[in-house]
Each structure stands twice: as C-alpha cells, then as structure tokens.
Amino acid sequence: MIDFITLCDYSGTFAFAISGIRLASAKQFDWFGAYVIGLVTAVGGGTLRDLLLNATPFWMEQASYLTVSGLALLFVIIFKKFVIRLNNTFFIFDAIGLGLFAVVGIVKTLEFGFPMWVAIVMGTITGSFGGMLRDTLINEVPLIFRKDIYALACVFGGFIYYLCTFTGMSSSIIQFITAVSVFLIRVIAVKYHVSVPVLKGEES
Amino acid sequence: MIDFITLCDYSGTFAFAISGIRLASAKQFDWFGAYVIGLVTAVGGGTLRDLLLNATPFWMEQASYLTVSGLALLFVIIFKKFVIRLNNTFFIFDAIGLGLFAVVGIVKTLEFGFPMWVAIVMGTITGSFGGMLRDTLINEVPLIFRKDIYALACVFGGFIYYLCTFTGMSSSIIQFITAVSVFLIRVIAVKYHVSVPVLKGEES
Amino acid sequence: MIDFITLCDYSGTFAFAISGIRLASAKQFDWFGAYVIGLVTAVGGGTLRDLLLNATPFWMEQASYLTVSGLALLFVIIFKKFVIRLNNTFFIFDAIGLGLFAVVGIVKTLEFGFPMWVAIVMGTITGSFGGMLRDTLINEVPLIFRKDIYALACVFGGFIYYLCTFTGMSSSIIQFITAVSVFLIRVIAVKYHVSVPVLKGEES
Numbered sequence: 306m307i308d309f310i311t312l313c314d315y316s317g318t319f320a321f322a323i324s325g326i327r328l329a330s331a332k333q334f335d336w337f338g339a340y341v342i343g344l345v346t347a348v349g350g351g352t353l354r355d356l357l358l359n360a361t362p363f364w365m366e367q368a369s370y371l372t373v374s375g376l377a378l379l380f381v382i383i384f385k386k387f388v389i390r391l392n393n394t395f396f397i398f399d400a401i402g403l404g405l406f407a408v409v410g411i412v413k414t415l416e417f418g419f420p421m422w423v424a425i426v427m428g429t430i431t432g433s434f435g436g437m438l439r440d441t442l443i444n445e446v447p448l449i450f451r452k453d454i455y456a457l458a459c460v461f462g463g464f465i466y467y468l469c470t471f472t473g474m475s476s477s478i479i480q481f482i483t484a485v486s487v488f489l490i491r492v493i494a495v496k497y498h499v500s501v502p503v504l505k506g507e508e509s
Numbered sequence: 510m511i512d513f514i515t516l517c518d519y520s521g522t523f524a525f526a527i528s529g530i531r532l533a534s535a536k537q538f539d540w541f542g543a544y545v546i547g548l549v550t551a552v553g554g555g556t557l558r559d560l561l562l563n564a565t566p567f568w569m570e571q572a573s574y575l576t577v578s579g580l581a582l583l584f585v586i587i588f589k590k591f592v593i594r595l596n597n598t599f600f601i602f603d604a605i606g607l608g609l610f611a612v613v614g615i616v617k618t619l620e621f622g623f624p625m626w627v628a629i630v631m632g633t634i635t636g637s638f639g640g641m642l643r644d645t646l647i648n649e650v651p652l653i654f655r656k657d658i659y660a661l662a663c664v665f666g667g668f669i670y671y672l673c674t675f676t677g678m679s680s681s682i683i684q685f686i687t688a689v690s691v692f693l694i695r696v697i698a699v700k701y702h703v704s705v706p707v708l709k710g711e712e713s
Numbered sequence: 714m715i716d717f718i719t720l721c722d723y724s725g726t727f728a729f730a731i732s733g734i735r736l737a738s739a740k741q742f743d744w745f746g747a748y749v750i751g752l753v754t755a756v757g758g759g760t761l762r763d764l765l766l767n768a769t770p771f772w773m774e775q776a777s778y779l780t781v782s783g784l785a786l787l788f789v790i791i792f793k794k795f796v797i798r799l800n801n802t803f804f805i806f807d808a809i810g811l812g813l814f815a816v817v818g819i820v821k822t823l824e825f826g827f828p829m830w831v832a833i834v835m836g837t838i839t840g841s842f843g844g845m846l847r848d849t850l851i852n853e854v855p856l857i858f859r860k861d862i863y864a865l866a867c868v869f870g871g872f873i874y875y876l877c878t879f880t881g882m883s884s885s886i887i888q889f890i891t892a893v894s895v896f897l898i899r900v901i902a903v904k905y906h907v908s909v910p911v912l913k914g915e916e917s
Contacts, residue, residue: 329708337660338705359563362561368626371630381708382708385709441645442641442650444648
C-alpha cells in the first residue's frame, strides 16, 4: 500500500515535471528535451540538496522519479488541450509539491546533523531550485525572483517548523503543519497578489 | 605507448573543447573566456557525473584535460580559417567523443555499484551535459533540446550496452559496440535529419 | 577579537553580495530574489570548490555568510543613492574579496592533498564562479568572459603563490603576497584597460 507521504511526493514530482514540460513545449523543444526539462524541474532541488549534504542523490536510489516524469510527458502529449484548461489544478499540485519538498529537505538535513538554519536553507533549495534550473535552461530569468511568494514560502515554513519543535508535538505532526503552512502561504500569496517589494533599479 | 581508449578520450576532449571555443569566439569572448568555455564543454559532463557518484572529478587527477583544452584554443587561434572549413571533421570527432564519453559514464557508474538505469542516465549526462553548460553560459537555449538526436543517442547506447550484457561478450567488446552505436546513431540522425517530434507549444 | 583574514573575508563577502544585489535591482527583482542573487554571488565560488573537493560547503558550518549577505541587502535598500556613488569603493572591496577568495581556494585545496595546478584552478573558481552564476541567473552572458582581467588575475595569483613556495617564506607571507598580487593585477588591469585579446568571431 502506498502511504500518504509517498502519494504527495509523487503528486509533487508529477506537478513539477508538468510545469517544466509545459514551458519546454512553449519553446518548441522536442519530446526528449521536454522530458529532460521536466525531470530537472522535478528532481533538481533535491539533487542540489543531496550534493550539498554529501548524500547520494535521492533519484539514483529509486527509478520512480524518472518514471513519474515520463508519465508527465505522456500526459502532456495526450491531453494537450485538457492540460491548458487545468491550470488551477496544476497550480494546486505544484503548491502541494512545494510544501512537501520543503519538509523533505528540512527533515533530511536535520537527520544529517546540521543546525536548523541550514535545514531552512535546504528546505528552500529543495522546493525552489528545480524551477530555477528550469527557467535558466530555457533561457528565462528565473520566475521565482520576480513573481509572487514562492521560495519565500519555504523559508516561512522552515521558521514554522522551528517554532513547532518547542511545542513537544510529534515530528509527523510538525511535518504536516509545515507542509500545510507552505501550501497555504503559497496559495494565499497568489490569490491575493501578496508579493515582496521590488528593489528599484538604479536607473529608476 | 598511448592506447586506443586514451586516444579516443583525448580526441573527444579536443573536439568538445573546439566546439566550445568556436561558439565563444562567435560571441566575442576573449582568449581566456574561450578557454574556459572550451574546458567546461569538455569536462562538464564528466564532472557532474563524478559529483553525483561522489567520486573525485576525473580532471582533478590528471592535468591532461586542461592541456588538451589549451591545445584546442591554440589550434583555433592559429588555424582560424582552416577550422571553419573543417566542420565535417569536427563533427566526426565530436560524435566519437560522444560515444566514448557515454561508455566511460556507463562503466564508471556500474563500477560504483549502481544499477543499469542509473548508468544509462550517467552515460547520457557524461556525453551531453558539457554542451548544455556551454549553451547556458553563452546565453543560448541549449541546442541539445532542439536539434537532432544528441543526448538521446547516449540513451540508446545505454540500452544497447544493457542488451549486450546478456550475450556473454567480454566487457571491452561490449564497450566498443556501445561507443560505435552511439557514434552511428548520431551520424545517421544528422545525415538523414532524423529527429524527435517537437512538443507543440500551447500558443500554436 | 576579529582577525585580519576574517575581516577581509567578510569585506569580500559583503562586496560580492552588493554586486549581486545591485545587478538584481537593475532587473527589478524583489527583495528576496535580490538577497538570493547576492548570496549566490558571495558563496557560489566557494560552494563549487567545496563540492569538487568533497568538503562540506563552508557556509553550512557558519551562519555569518548568510548574515553578511542580509546586511548587504539592508545596506542597498537604505543607502540606495549612496551606493551608486560608491562605485569606486565597491570596486576596491570586490578586488580585495577576489584576492582573498583566491588565496582561500588555493590553501584549502592544498590542504586536501591536491597538486598545485588543481589549487590554481580552485583559487580561480573560488574567486570567479560566484560572479559567473550571478550573470547566468540574471540571464546575461557572464561578464568575466568579456571584460577586463578578472578570473585571470586569480590564475596569475596562483602562479605567484607557486613561485613563492620555492623561496622558503612562511605560508602566511606567501598568502599575503598572493592576495595583494591578485588585488593589484585586477586594479591595474581595470585602471589601464589591460585586457586579453578577443577571439574574433567566425563571421568577422
């Protein structure tokens, strides 16, 4: 039986891969290129985290991440028009993935014996570096630097995790609260157009 | 005496470095910048592979890769007009390098105890990530996502390697067959304009 | 009491972070995005060095680098007009950082048992890779490939370090000489517009 965390993990991977594949298709990439972009979007953050932690990259221990990214490609090819209309659904998946990836990054970093502030950085990297790589590879300025609250939701989630550790709650409840917080911060930020002030350019 | 594999390795490094230096020269880089781009193109794939495998990057154990890239720079500076006419020769070198790099990536990954599917990914990374870095650094959308069969030739090569392991052939013969296959797939794909279907953009 | 090396290290980090934040502000990044760019500029080179050396990235062992980058962001927000006029001051800081980062890269690599030529490469990576990442993330062709002597100053510094090892000087004096050399090469190159010849494009 597949457990809840694994289900979230696969949903997040699927949603992240879809976001990469859709952007690649807008740039006329071929199927293979789109697959690579989708895969990089989905596993890029966790890979950088594992390199920094000196751990074996997670996707090298289990083929399912490559498979899920492949299913995402198939899905986009088959249901192309459908996919465009499903914007909101994918946004929700993506936000779930963000919350879960942030928690995975935090937990794994603490397990490796690093202090909380490193774990917050790693949660943020796990959640947002894949999207940054995606945008760099398709030659765009990374969206996460310019729009809405994305990586920052992971940072807030990290602080919430930290605060929860003082309450005596069980670690699975803390993880759940953190993931939900990241998800809600992201959804609320987009719905109400909450954003960080722009640092005005020197020319202006 | 220099053996056949080493000769191929140096030829591939030389050809990969040349491709980076030529693209850098088209963007008006200075000599040093062009050298860096050439070096990154030549060793980038193997470096990412070694980081992921948690091995010491191969070029840190032997200065010859830096030297070969330097020779490639000298070659471009001295024989500039010649180099332009040699397009076909360099294409052949590049395809040889691709085949050999893919095999090196597969073999090293299997030696580290990873399963075949990881080895196929690593062969592909070894062969194609350098070119991807090159294109990102000179601020272009990576060519390998849009044109011909390049990284995909390494993937096919990996499957051929895998199939060969069931035949009882010696490992050096399997390696030779794989390298030749990648080379041929690449050459045939370019000659007959075989390509992967483009994933049509959402706008179209 | 804070020692001289630490003071230089923080000044360099501050100056590198400022350079990232200023470029990010010219591209209308928000505060968080600008902070990330500043941080990446400041710690990117040392992080790649540590990954290649298979060491724990230095900023994961001490929170001060994140703090200094945060102070750089505050500084730019508060003293915006001031910052623009301080171009020359920041150039000096940046050159100090370059010299110090190069020395740190060289020393750490030799401590890990690698030969001098690897140390020279690592000194150059430590000094210049952060700026390269910065330019790639904000979607520009890296400046260091096209303007003045920047990374190359680290290479020269490495050779000077190597020559000094034959003189019997104490290692702290060698380090000081190297850092000052890199600083001076950089300053003189900019002041007198010394640059490496451009590799003429194939079209020209």
